[in-house]
Amino acid sequence: MNTETNYQVPTMADLAAKGETPDVLFWVGCAGSFDDRYKKVTIAFVKILNHVGIKFAVLGTEETCTGDPARRAGNEFLFQMQAVANIQVLDGYGIKKIVTACPHCFNTLKNEYPELGGTYEVIHHSQFLQQLINEGKVTLKGGGAFKGRRITYHDSCYLGRANKVYEAPREVLQALDADLVEMKRSRTKGLCCGAGGAQYFKEPEPGRKDINVERTEEALSTGADTIAVACPFCMTMMTDGIKNKDREDSVKVYDLAELVAQAQSL
Amino acid sequence: MAILQQILFVAALATAAWFLIRRAGLIRRAIQLGQPENRTDRPNERFSIMLRVAFGQKKMMTNLTVGLLHFVIYVGFIIVNIEVLEIVLDGILGTHRLFAPYTGALYPFLINTFEILALGVWIVCVVFLIRRFVTKVPRFQPERHREMARWPRTDAALILILEILLMTAFLTWNASDSVLREREVGHYGELSTVGTFVVSQFLMPLFANWSDAALVACERFTWWFHILGILFFAVYLTYSKHLHIVLAFPNTYFSDLKPKGEMKNMADITKEVQLALGIAQADPNETPAEPGRFGARDVRDLTWKNLMDAYSCTECGRCTAACPANITGKKLSPRKIMMDTRDRLEDIQRGWQQNGPEHDDGKTLLGDYITAEEINACTTCQACVQECPVNINPLDIILQLRRYKIMEEAQAPASWNAMFSNVENNMAPWKFSPGDRFNWADQVNP
Numbered sequence: 001m002n003t004e005t006n007y008q009v010p011t012m013a014d015l016a017a018k019g020e021t022p023d024v025l026f027w028v029g030c031a032g033s034f035d036d037r038y039k040k041v042t043i044a045f046v047k048i049l050n051h052v053g054i055k056f057a058v059l060g061t062e063e064t065c066t067g068d069p070a071r072r073a074g075n076e077f078l079f080q081m082q083a084v085a086n087i088q089v090l091d092g093y094g095i096k097k098i099v100t101a102c103p104h105c106f107n108t109l110k111n112e113y114p115e116l117g118g119t120y121e122v123i124h125h126s127q128f129l130q131q132l133i134n135e136g137k138v139t140l141k142g143g144g145a146f147k148g149r150r151i152t153y154h155d156s157c158y159l160g161r162a163n164k165v166y167e168a169p170r171e172v173l174q175a176l177d178a179d180l181v182e183m184k185r186s187r188t189k190g191l192c193c194g195a196g197g198a199q200y201f202k203e204p205e206p207g208r209k210d211i212n213v214e215r216t217e218e219a220l221s222t223g224a225d226t227i228a229v230a231c232p233f234c235m236t237m238m239t240d241g242i243k244n245k246d247r248e249d250s251v252k253v254y255d256l257a258e259l260v261a262q263a264q265s266l
Numbered sequence: 267m268a269i270l271q272q273i274l275f276v277a278a279l280a281t282a283a284w285f286l287i288r289r290a291g292l293i294r295r296a297i298q299l300g301q302p303e304n305r306t307d308r309p310n311e312r313f314s315i316m317l318r319v320a321f322g323q324k325k326m327m328t329n330l331t332v333g334l335l336h337f338v339i340y341v342g343f344i345i346v347n348i349e350v351l352e353i354v355l356d357g358i359l360g361t362h363r364l365f366a367p368y369t370g371a372l373y374p375f376l377i378n379t380f381e382i383l384a385l386g387v388w389i390v391c392v393v394f395l396i397r398r399f400v401t402k403v404p405r406f407q408p409e410r411h412r413e414m415a416r417w418p419r420t421d422a423a424l425i426l427i428l429e430i431l432l433m434t435a436f437l438t439w440n441a442s443d444s445v446l447r448e449r450e451v452g453h454y455g456e457l458s459t460v461g462t463f464v465v466s467q468f469l470m471p472l473f474a475n476w477s478d479a480a481l482v483a484c485e486r487f488t489w490w491f492h493i494l495g496i497l498f499f500a501v502y503l504t505y506s507k508h509l510h511i512v513l514a515f516p517n518t519y520f521s522d523l524k525p526k527g528e529m530k531n532m533a534d535i536t537k538e539v540q541l542a543l544g545i546a547q548a549d550p551n552e553t554p555a556e557p558g559r560f561g562a563r564d565v566r567d568l569t570w571k572n573l574m575d576a577y578s579c580t581e582c583g584r585c586t587a588a589c590p591a592n593i594t595g596k597k598l599s600p601r602k603i604m605m606d607t608r609d610r611l612e613d614i615q616r617g618w619q620q621n622g623p624e625h626d627d628g629k630t631l632l633g634d635y636i637t638a639e640e641i642n643a644c645t646t647c648q649a650c651v652q653e654c655p656v657n658i659n660p661l662d663i664i665l666q667l668r669r670y671k672i673m674e675e676a677q678a679p680a681s682w683n684a685m686f687s688n689v690e691n692n693m694a695p696w697k698f699s700p701g702d703r704f705n706w707a708d709q710v711n712p
Contacts, residue, residue, distance in 0.1 A: 008706040030694035031704070039706040060704040065692035072646050073682050074561065074668030076532045078689055080539040088545075111528035116536060154580055157647040162527025188652050194589040197646030201685040202693055205643040208595030
């Protein structure tokens with residue numbers, strides 16, 4: 001892992017072998033681990049963590065699905081099997097604090113694991129990035145590449161309505177000096193991308209239109225050339241929507257971590 | 267004559283009370299069909315939610331214009347009902363404007379306030395009829411929302427028209443009564459110092475050429491129409507979507523205080539999972555509990571709060587208008603979920619009345635009222651929960667129905683079954699090897 005740029009990705013097993021504990025566990029999530037597009041977000045976030053010198057670790061191959069899609073689809077058995085097993089791993093390492101880039105993992109770890117015995121301080125990477133900016137650990141003044149660029153932010157349901165995280169992602173974008181424009185439906189009224197509730201893992205029911213196309217049209221109508229997201233599933237849905245509208249040349253979908261990493265030339 | 271009116275009035279009051287108590291009992295029993303759930307913790311927080319959301323109508327104000335219009339009807343309804351107290355006492359005691367001699371200048375002030383509010387209610391009800399039937403606000407239209415066809419549409423129109431008639435009767439009553447006072451006809455003359463009222467004075471010229479006898483008849487008719495209308499309204503409420511004016515208060519008090527994203531844990535399953543994973547040992551002394559039903563198939567499997575939600579729904583459709591599935595033409599409508607739940611409860615009640623309390627019509631909420639296609643379309647985005655002005659949670663019902671479909675009937679869309687199997691075997695919803703989960707790290711330092 002030690003190359004000239006020297007970004008580190010320590011695993012919990014590594015740290016435990018050295019008798020060390022991290023300040024925070026980065027919960028990568030399935031999309032962050034396997035989805036080619038979202039792996040770039042994982043990497044961007046890891047670079048930021050390295051850059052600010054935070055002592056973090058990942059579970060690596062010991063991480064498994066939180067069980068969220070199974071639970072939302074109605075398979076409570078499978079969810080709880082996943083959750084209880086994950087809690088054993090997390091508690092085995094004495095994890096206290098978790099950061100994740102996936103709002104679904106975030107919601108499940110934060111709100112649903114405590115009842116099964118797993119209680120941790122869980123924050124979403126948008127909140128984590130906002131804290132870094134507020135503490136001056138990440139400075140984006142001048143904004144560079146994003147100064148004045150028109151960016152619209154798509155609220156993830158499991159970040160926004162589910163957990164009332166509306167401002168942290170926006171503050172991160174404002175720190176980029178970007179021209180943040182809101183869609184007509186935003187914050188509490190934000191329209192779902194269409195992926196939640198395990199919809200991502202099946203074809204939609206018959207209807208007039210796909211939800212991601214409806215949402216993409218709304219995002220495009222703001223005139224933004226960048227759609228900022230903070231969720232792997234929103235990322236896929238919005239990217240597919242842009243392709244559906246033949247706008248992939250002029251409009252890009254980025255995660256907050258990618259924008260911050262780019263602004264810092266990481 | 268006066269004593270006859272008193273007898274008739276008390277009889278009308280008693281009849282309305284009998285129907286009302288009977289209906290309230292039935293609705294209470296219907297709600298109690300639901301499973302127990304504790305919603306009495308954190309009373310201060312609950313009380314504060316009730317004050318803000320029900321009493322203060324906080325969530326109605328997200329659309330300020332409609333919110334304020336609704337507020338006029340709400341305040342009008344509460345305040346004008348103070349006048350009903352006097353009307354009821356007059357009816358029982360055979361008096362006329364009982365409070366007037368004792369309240370002096372306060373009396374015309376109060377009646378003037380009631381009249382202004384009555385006029386406000388009248389105007390807003392007309393505006394609401396126009397919105398529903400002329401400018402056709404989309405969320406009310408049966409062409410777009412099949413659950414709004416027939417009875418719900420009639421119900422909404424009846425409520426608004428009845429309110430307009432009641433307010434018209436109240437103002438006409440005051441106007442004819444004022445003319446009778448001015449003419450000092452019979453006992454009306456005893457209150458001649460009360461004067462005329464701020465709104466109804468403009469109706470008085472209509473009666474200029476009426477005979478005293480015709481005026482008395484008009485005064486009596488409008489008085490009776492108004493109070494009988496209110497009694498009818500009170501009973502009708504219990505059959506109507508309009509029950510929200512009562513249930514909004516308890517329904518917000520018993521709101522879900524958890525974060526919206528948190529799904530209810532199924533404790534029965536936790537026990538089994540812990541046994542399966544060897545975390546807990548089976549207690550040999552414990553007799554295994556009769557396995558309950560996983561998820562909900564019918565209203566009896568839902569919680570009492572889900573059922574109270576159903577009776578609190580006024581079918582405004584803010585949930586459905588915000589639902590991404592509904593917006594894009596899927597069959598799911600959160601409002602229909604609530605209406606179906608209530609219809610199911612009403613059908614069960616009808617069964618009780620016709621065939622005794624043990625009657626089972628063989629129908630179920632999932633299947634006969636709500637289809638798998640509807641619940642499968644939900645993205646669990648919580649927009650419906652967010653939008654509801656009285657904190658109804660349609661999502662909670664949808665998720666319980668899904669649990670039944672998956673865990674009891676094992677009927678999932680094929681690709682969900684594939685996802686389940688991937689999570690179970692590959693530890694991710696996709697068919698990747700778990701051993702490759704950390705391969706992304708190889709790309710960190712290109």
